[in-house]
Amino acid sequence: MGVITTLTRAWLTRTFKPFHFTNEYDNMLDYQDTKGLGLYVHIPFCRSLCSFCPYCKVVYDEALAEQYIEALLKEIDMVGSTVGIDKKQVTSLYFGGGTPALLLNDIDCIIKRIERYFTITEGIGLELHPKDVTEETLAILKAAGVSKISIGIQAFQEKYLKLLGREEFDYDEMFKALKRVRFETVSMDFIFALPSQTIENIKNDIETAFNNGANHIAIYPFIDFTFTDRNFIKMSNRRKKKLLYEIVDYCKERGYVRDSIWTFSKNGTSKYSSMTRENFLGFGCSATTLLKDRFKINTFDIKEYQRRIKSDNLPTALTLNFTLRQRMVYYLFWTAYSMRVSPIDFREFFGESLERNYGFEIILARILGFVRKEKNQYIMTTKGSYYYHYYENFYTLSYIDRMWHLMKNEALPKELIIK
Template sequence: MHMITELTRMWLTRSTKPFLFKKEYDQELPFSDCDGLGLYVHIPFCRSICSFCPYCKTLYSEEACSRYIDALIREIHLAGSQIPGKKIVTSLYFGGGTPALAADRIKEIIDAIQEHFIITQGIGIELHPENITPRTLHILKEAGITKLSIGIQSFQEKFQKLLGRTGADMDSLKAALSQVPFETVSMDFIFALPSQTFGDLKADVDAAFEAGANHVALYPFIDFTFTDSVLPSMGKKEKRRLLDQITRYCLETGCTRSSIWTFAREKHASYSSMTRDNFLGFGCSAATLLRDQFKINTFSVEEYIRRIDQKKMPTALTLRFTPRQRMIYYLFWTAYSTRVDPRDFEAFFGVPLKKMYGLELRLARLLGFAEEKDGVYSMTLKGAFYYHYYENFYTLSYIDRMWGLLRKEAFPEQMEL
């Protein structure tokens, strides 16, 4: 896997130079001129730890969570106060962990952000099914939340047991969501679980829409090396057939494909913290992507708080992009939406897409991975599967290695990818 991603990186960046992350940080972040800037806030606390989850998380305690939120708000002010006035941003997403464990302080966090930023496209938050109660939903809505992402994983008992999850009460879920409406209600599911069939996935998608969702996300199961999961991976052919079947089903029932793994029943429904040109991340493990650099904060809650107490940025590692590296990062995550518009690429980089990657675009069309219409490139079903297939290599070669290191060391010296 490492060899595949290494060769791809060298080809697309036209260089043998690796992605080099160093233990350095900028006290001032150059985001004032970034268009299409998004925001992300990470809250790492959970009541229990799911064996398959790779994200930065820690067991909840009221005292630790309170200290962390205090530090988080200080980090927001530390970054936001660097420019005069308020910066216009697209969206704000809360992830975790289980952010709803801090539901009573979400408004305080949003208020701090709104002292420095104007949010134009809504605020989303990830929730555990146990969080879907009228009381919690009212608190979140009054705080300014407009989008929900509920981590169902599967409604079916056989898969819940495999994942070590408790079942979601459909009646309670539906009743709470009908009492407190939101612009987007997305439900997340894992596909490519052992023995999972199209019928299993179809039943989950149907149940989601019946329970009040207007958006679903079908994320592939990825076996991270540092998790405790022992589930076997599904074979390539079986996985492709399953992805193609559920994609066709969602499209045939009137859904719009909004990304590789997400489908919206209503046009306005959207939920994606990934497909943004630039973003600022707040909290431990949060990443920041700017014009010429990528940063990731320390994974250690205690070291994060210590850095903030010193009025320093909590960055653990920083990558300074070469121009080609930044282009590849841009294209990889833009393609997540299943479409790439050359006009957007040229506006961002000041150079035509075909001049930089004309050969690759022709190959993508010849191999049946993409189609071109009105100058815009869109993925075919085949292209979407192979994007997913390569993304699995990317995740295990890059993200798995980086997160695995950061889970062990709060501030590693450097990392080459």
């Protein structure tokens, strides 16, 4: 597995130089002239911990949550106060977790603090557990300025919820609340490639979502992180590939628009994605920041996060300073998630030609049927999307899994070298 990612990275970056994350960091972030900047806020609290979830989270504790919010607001001040007299224009703000709605009464305060320094142009998104989709909660979020919500359904069928460690839930109240309080985007998340799962099961989930308030869905394959628990046998790659093709064909037949590798929208305009942004600032424990020449990740340890902030230091745990080629590969990998890569956007971002840097790879991808050229963009095919996922799985286990496993065990690691 590591050999595949190592050879691919070496070929695309034209060097065997590894990704070398260190504990050195700047206490001021140079983002003021960054274009297309997004924002992310991490809320790490949950009522209970789902076994399949790899994200940074702890069981909710009121006193700890109050201390966390205090530190989070100070981190926003530390980063935002360097923007200057005029507010910095950003594209979007996303709240993830954890379960952000557990701090429902703090969301408005966090947004107002962010708006001291930033002007948000494309809306505010927030993740929700189905239990939190009540009329009262939705009304409070909408009044705070939230315009997009993503509900972590995973599956409507009880047998799959049990596999994922989720308890059965009565969705009638959730559906009623979504009818009464409207949002620009209502996305519902699902996991596919679970044991014995068929296209009929998934069709049922898709139609239940779109018939009950959703105008956007995300259907992610199950990823088996080494530090999470799984008590079932994984679906074979052959069956997973067949299921993906069936999902894509079904959504196409129904007129649902595929706007990224794993997402489809009912009207072609509703979007919810915190992953396809060129640059972003992250606030909170485990939050990442991606800028033109660097990537940084905050400590996963809540107590250490608070200690760093209290001592007037950013809670950065690891930093990677990109080479130009490394940044190009990172850009292309996550831009491809949107199913399209624009040579014009690539040149605007890097000041260099996409074809001059990766002409051979593009020709090969077209020959293999992974991409096609359309209106001066390279569009990923269904075949290409399957192999993107296949490689993403290797990348996730060779890179993200290693990083998160380290961060969960060490609050402030000395370094991380990924070859």
